[in-house]
């Protein structure tokens with residue numbers, strides 16, 4: 001909770017006041033027992049404490065009880081109000097800062113994280129964290145508070161018996177503390193497995209058609225069954241072992257009553273007012289143990305909420321890219337990689353790679369799968385910063401230019417275009433918010449998507465994305481190209497945009513790209529070499545190094561990797577007819 005308050009930057013004053021009032025409210029529960037005890041002492045003829053003679057008068061006793069209940073009501077009202085107000089203030093500020101953090105996460109990290117996982121974090125997990133403040137913590141602290149007050153009152157009646165009653169408390173706490181770390185680790189293990197299983201499920205559903213065609217569904221179902229069985233085992237383990245320590249805690253606490261009896265017997269005549277004193281003592285003993293047992297239940301809820309907080313903490317621990325206070329202005333968009341190395345975790349992808357691309361024209365990056373082609377585009381768009389070396393645009397290091405200015409300079413079209421939930425018009429206009437309808441239509445015509453959009457029932461107002469119309473890969477790509485055209489950025493990065501579309505769409509996209517490439521600097525990653533033969537220069541990448549560069553004709557003449565890849569693709573396409 002301290003970490004959440006610190007991350008939120010909110011002042012926890014109201015919340016702490018609320019907590020205090022809630023603790024006081026619960027402490028008033030002891031009042032009737034105390035009054036009854038004092039009254040019984042008086043009735044039994046025990047000498048009453050100075051100033052407590054009024055206890056003999058039933059009307060004063062009734063008035064005291066009434067005052068107590070009114071006080072309890074007032075404390076409950078203000079305590080809850082302040083707790084809720086303070087909680088929502090803290091969690092609201094925390095949520096805002098968290099969203100801001102997510103917004104500033106490196107694009108590479110956002111691409112790696114599954115959307116589902118992030119939205120779970122920002123909805124379910126944050127809600128669980130919210131519940132710590134709004135409900136669980138106040139009840140938990142109030143329960144601890146009333147227990148503490150009860151044991152103090154009991155100590156006032158008889159210190160030795162109070163000590164006997166509380167003797168097992170530390171042991172009970174030890175049981176809980178010992179199990180905490182285990183519970184956390186088990187929770188994180190389950191969380192990791194859950195993420196893997198969710199990922200497998202998404203892959204399975206996405207690739208179901210292909211899997212069926214290749215009769216591979218049975219293997220996948222077996223794999224998924226294994227993952228679910230594992231998840232079930234981990235979940236049961238958590239419930240079993242997570243609940244176990246809480247049971248042990250309750251048992252150890254309740255043993256305090258047994259110790260109390262033994263101590264009572266051993267001390268023989270412990271109190272002058274026995275047996276009335278004994279009666280009051282046992283009633284109050286339950287007010288000590290009862291809330292502590294309640295607290296164990298809140299503790300289970302707290303532990304689940306702590307799991308969620310730990311998951312959210314991952315976001316805070318993910319480093320942000322350093323951003324300059326004022327981004328440097330590059331001189332044009334000539335690109336230069338200077339001895340750039342990059343690794344995903346431990347896996348090196350680019351090794352001291354250097355090349356320079358002049359402004360204007362089309363550069364294609366080709367090479368075998370996994371060579372690091374997309375990674376070059378990702379570094380250029382500053383999804384990540386390089387581990388070593390420098391990526392420059394217009395002579396300035398991207399770290400000096402800063403992400404905001406850099407993103408103004410470039411447009412990127414991916415192979416897997418994600419359109420957001422909204423109309424087609426809004427999706428294209430994302431390229432330039434101020435663009436008029438006429439400019440959007442012009443960009444769509446140039447991207448060769450105006451025709452099919454006009455053919456849709458609601459035209460440009462047709463909704464796409466989640467719950468909307470599903471478009472083909474080629475159609476989505478042309479919309480994305482229209483968006484890039486509208487943005488009119490001088491540097492264009494294309495990541496295998498024609499890899500997964502049919503020849504007709506490929507032709508349409510190529511034509512649109514041709515328009516997009518005019519007057520711009522284009523860097524494209526391509527698998528199909530036929531789509532890059534007209535590029536002004538081609539970089540051939542293998543194992544994270546540039547092994548060849550030149551035009552299509554020059555590279556064919558060199559007879560190296562490019563030439564071999566070209567002939568291999570040529571032969572495949574010829575065989576396909």
Ligand SMILES: Nc1ncnc2c1ncn2[C@@H]1O[C@H](COP(=O)(O)OP(=O)(O)OP(=O)(O)O)[C@@H](O)[C@H]1O
Pocket residue numbers: 112344347349367368369370371372373374375376525
């Ligand atoms: N987010 C990531 N986390 C970990 N490894 C990654 C990540 N993205 C890519 N890689 C790995 O880095 C290597 C280079 O990936 P990259 O996508 O740059 O290659 P590529 O040449 O574009 O490959 P392809 O043509 O198959 O798309 C690959 O081995 C890939 O598995």
